[in-house]
Amino acid sequence: MxxxxxxxxxxxxxxxxxxxxxxxxxxxHHDFRIQGIxxxxxxxxxxxxGLFMAYLTFRAVAPTxxxxxxxxxxxxxxxxxxxxxxxxxxxxxxxxxxxxxxxxKGLQKWFVxxxxxxxxxxxxxxxxxxxxxxxxxxxxxxxxxxxxxxFHGLHxxxxxxxxxxxxxxxxxxxxYNSQHHFGVEAAEIYWHFVDVVWIVLFLLLYIL
Amino acid sequence: MTQxxxxxxxxxxxxxxDVGGGDWRKYFSFSTDHxxxxxQYLVTTFIFYLIGGVLATAxxxxxxxxxxxxxxxxxxxSLFTVHATVMIFLWIVPAGTGGFGNYLVPLLIGARDMAFxxxxxxxxxxxxxxxxxxxxxxxxxxxxxxxxxxPPLSLVNGKAGEAIWILSVxxxxxxxxxxxxxxxxxxxxxxxxxxxWNQMPLFVWAMLATSxxxxxxTPVLAGALILLSFDLIIGTSFFNPTGGGDPxxxxxxxxxxxxPAVYIMILPVFGMISEILPVHARxxxxxxxxxxxxxxxxxxxxxxxxxxxxxxSGTPPWLRMFFMITTMVIAVPTGIKVFSWLATIWGGKLxxxxxxxxxxxxxxxxVIGGISGVMVAAVPFDIHVHDTYFVxxxxxxxxxxxxxxxxxxxxxxxxxxxxxxxxxxxLGKIHFVMTLIGFNMAFLPMHKLGLEGMNRRIAEYDPKxxxxxxxxxxxxxxxxxxTFPFIINVCWSLFRGPKAGNNPWGGLTLExxxxxxxxxxxxxxxxxxxxxxxxxxxxxxxxQVDVPFSExxxxxxxxxxxxxLRAKADPAVAAHPDxxxxxxxxxx
Numbered sequence: 153m154x155x156x157x158x159x160x161x162x163x164x165x166x167x168x169x170x171x172x173x174x175x176x177x178x179x180x181h182h183d184f185r186i187q188g189i190x191x192x193x194x195x196x197x198x199x200x201x202g203l204f205m206a207y208l209t210f211r212a213v214a215p216t217x218x219x220x221x222x223x224x225x226x227x228x229x230x231x232x233x234x235x236x237x238x239x240x241x242x243x244x245x246x247x248x249x250x251x252x253x254x255x256x257k258g259l260q261k262w263f264v265x266x267x268x269x270x271x272x273x274x275x276x277x278x279x280x281x282x283x284x285x286x287x288x289x290x291x292x293x294x295x296x297x298x299x300x301x302x303f304h305g306l307h308x309x310x311x312x313x314x315x316x317x318x319x320x321x322x323x324x325x326x327x328y329n330s331q332h333h334f335g336v337e338a339a340e341i342y343w344h345f346v347d348v349v350w351i352v353l354f355l356l357l358y359i360l
Numbered sequence: 361m362t363q364x365x366x367x368x369x370x371x372x373x374x375x376x377x378d379v380g381g382g383d384w385r386k387y388f389s390f391s392t393d394h395x396x397x398x399x400q401y402l403v404t405t406f407i408f409y410l411i412g413g414v415l416a417t418a419x420x421x422x423x424x425x426x427x428x429x430x431x432x433x434x435x436x437x438s439l440f441t442v443h444a445t446v447m448i449f450l451w452i453v454p455a456g457t458g459g460f461g462n463y464l465v466p467l468l469i470g471a472r473d474m475a476f477x478x479x480x481x482x483x484x485x486x487x488x489x490x491x492x493x494x495x496x497x498x499x500x501x502x503x504x505x506x507x508x509x510x511p512p513l514s515l516v517n518g519k520a521g522e523a524i525w526i527l528s529v530x531x532x533x534x535x536x537x538x539x540x541x542x543x544x545x546x547x548x549x550x551x552x553x554x555x556x557w558n559q560m561p562l563f564v565w566a567m568l569a570t571s572x573x574x575x576x577x578t579p580v581l582a583g584a585l586i587l588l589s590f591d592l593i594i595g596t597s598f599f600n601p602t603g604g605g606d607p608x609x610x611x612x613x614x615x616x617x618x619x620p621a622v623y624i625m626i627l628p629v630f631g632m633i634s635e636i637l638p639v640h641a642r643x644x645x646x647x648x649x650x651x652x653x654x655x656x657x658x659x660x661x662x663x664x665x666x667x668x669x670x671x672x673s674g675t676p677p678w679l680r681m682f683f684m685i686t687t688m689v690i691a692v693p694t695g696i697k698v699f700s701w702l703a704t705i706w707g708g709k710l711x712x713x714x715x716x717x718x719x720x721x722x723x724x725x726x727v728i729g730g731i732s733g734v735m736v737a738a739v740p741f742d743i744h745v746h747d748t749y750f751v752x753x754x755x756x757x758x759x760x761x762x763x764x765x766x767x768x769x770x771x772x773x774x775x776x777x778x779x780x781x782x783x784x785x786x787l788g789k790i791h792f793v794m795t796l797i798g799f800n801m802a803f804l805p806m807h808k809l810g811l812e813g814m815n816r817r818i819a820e821y822d823p824k825x826x827x828x829x830x831x832x833x834x835x836x837x838x839x840x841x842x843t844f845p846f847i848i849n850v851c852w853s854l855f856r857g858p859k860a861g862n863n864p865w866g867g868l869t870l871e872x873x874x875x876x877x878x879x880x881x882x883x884x885x886x887x888x889x890x891x892x893x894x895x896x897x898x899x900x901x902x903x904q905v906d907v908p909f910s911e912x913x914x915x916x917x918x919x920x921x922x923x924x925l926r927a928k929a930d931p932a933v934a935a936h937p938d939x940x941x942x943x944x945x946x947x948x
Binding site for chain 1: 475476479537540541542544545548549550575576577578579580582583584586587590594595596597598603604605606609612613616
């Protein structure tokens with residue numbers, strides 16, 4: 153029967169069920185999963201955009217910004233943190249390049265480095281929280297500061313989980329090769345997204 | 361590979377041994393079949409529609425007399441708040457997008473499922489807990505600040521109910537975002553070969569526009585609700601003026617979602633109407649591209665008009681002008697659609713069955729809502745009628761006269777495909793007439809009430825409004841009773857309805873080329889596009905599917921075109937034994 157549901161030559165159309173039979177690692181036929189990640193990140197970006205817009209409006213309406221009596225913020229630690237996070241975006245890109253050359257060891261190495269850098273960023277942020285001289289409810293600036301950085305921190309945590317999951321799969325199950333590396337790409341795209349958001353955040357909350 | 365072997369292997373690969381109808385338990389499981397999920401959405405949201413209707417009836421009972429006599433003021437506030445929340449977030453949005461969208465989009469584009477089936481199931485299963493949680497809030501103090509939940513009122517009004525409202529709406533928003541991601545990727549990547557963008561059925565275009573809108577607007581509401589929950593629970597003051605916050609920022613963020621939300625509610629219905637009219641008028645759709653692209657135009661414009669809800673919130677005049685003009689401009693793409701629909705009906709051989717009646721009822725009622733919409737878009741008029749019953753009338757003409765009429769049209773159109781059985785036409789017509797009378801009786805007088813100055817969201821009013829309010833309340837009761845013929849009809853049809861056959865209406869879109877209900881992966885073989893989706897009476901006569909004009913229950917009609925279409929799609933499929941079974945059952 154031509155064009156049957158289980159004809160492997162037909163699977164590249166859209167047929168995920170047959171795909172599971174034909175290609176257990178779910179690789180090349182699933183090229184639309186990348187589009188899924190991109191579309192999802194548009195939604196994520198819109199949450200941040202909404203929060204940025206709220207921040208900018210508060211700032212535009214307030215007579216002074218930050219409000220009177222907000223303690224000065226240290227720039228050194230978040231500056232170092234920013235450099236670490238931005239560099240990690242370049243590091244994770246090496247992992248993607250490695251797996252496209254079938255270099256699983258390279259993938260694991262670069263992922264470990266990225267994960268460590270992400271972890272350092274998070275620890276740095278928590279350290280900063282404990283040493284800031286304002287709390288969540290001190291004033292409007294403090295509230296937006298904590299909500300924006302905290303929400304971004306949550307995204308870093310999620311990105312870390314993603315990286316660790318991919319790492320675990322590559323170690324335990326030999327899951328990725330030059331053909332099948334959706335998980336690697338997804339983690340990479342997500343990590344870049346988190347970085348870009350941080351750059352905007354850093355400019356808004358620390359520099360401008 | 362023989363048919364039996366094929367079927368067996370396909371079952372193992374996919375969803376277990378059930379094919380098409382069969383085991384009812386799958387509707388209570390984490391099924392990844394888009395058709396099961398679509399029906400799960402439709403049934404769940406319809407139950408919430410009934411709950412919302414009960415709440416509405418309670419509201420109208422209170423308003424039947426000018427005094428506060430039926431419920432307390434606090435309970436009254438909760439009744440209209442939960443009524444609106446349920447109807448918007450648990451009925452119209454998920455029924456149009458999640459329900460009909462899930463059921464129809466893969467069928468219409470010839471795909472076997474959505475792009476991310478598990479994500480799809482997850483998006484559905486978020487909804488029941490969120491809805492049940494909202495209902496249970498009545499036991500701990502239900503939210504009572506209106507469905508807009510404006511601070512600072514919502515921050516002082518009873519925290520438990522408000523927190524539940526926020527969490528519930530956040531969950532429903534998450535579900536909506538996940539569904540939108542799925543639709544966009546499905547439509548983008550999974551169309552059957554040969555179906556370019558301009559061969560897509562119009563419902564698919566509408567779902568594309570809807571999903572894009574949901575994807576962009578919903579997260580902003582999530583952002584607003586996150587900030588509101590911080591204000592409520594932790595005591596920050598983003599929106600609390602006493603702590604330096606600005607409640608207007610909440611209104612901006614809220615309406616950035618909630619105005620587009622009305623297009624999220626109406627665009628899928630526009631799409632369904634564009635499918636229903638040509639089938640029952642037996643004519644090609646008029647202005648395919650105009651209808652398709654106007655959906656996108658509505659999406660785009662829908663994102664830049666939100667502040668027309670805030671003309672009385674101290675918006676500066678120059679900004680009001682911008683929002684007034686953009687709001688009025690939306691009437692243009694909407695008008696293009698209405699004219700295209702009318703031109704489609706014009707000169708057609710109309711089959712006035714229930715689906716068509718509801719579709720035409722939709723056009724007339726929606727046009728009234730659209731005209732009052734242009735009226736309230738004008739700043740001076742809006743300032744006069746702001747927060748009066750005129751606005752209540754307008755929004756109900758758009759959301760009930762528009763979305764709900766359209767959803768009913770969709771039910772009558774596609775339930776035969778979903779269940780494989782026809783609905784009862786006389787009962788459907790009774791349903792339509794009762795709905796039309798009840799609806800207009802309930803909401804038409806509200807225009808006058810609003811112009812005369814009756815405020816919305818009040819339990820007690822000036823006795824001079826008593827007569828018209830009584831008329832509204834009686835209309836609301838008729839509207840409530842009008843759902844019974846529909847429920848009876850569906851229940852009767854499930855067990856006793858005549859077999860529908862593959863193509864009871866003689867449609868040309870792909871969902872009619874598979875069996876009713878469709879098998880697990882929709883098509884026996886990848887369907888081949890033989891005609892455009894609306895080529896009724898067009899093209900070469902030898903390849904023409906000619907459907908005689910007759911009642912839809914006519915066995916020749918329900919069997920004839922489907923087998924000829926299927927024969928064209930794949931000669932092997934036409935000889936499928938199920939077909940002959942369906943045909944013989946019809947002839948009995």
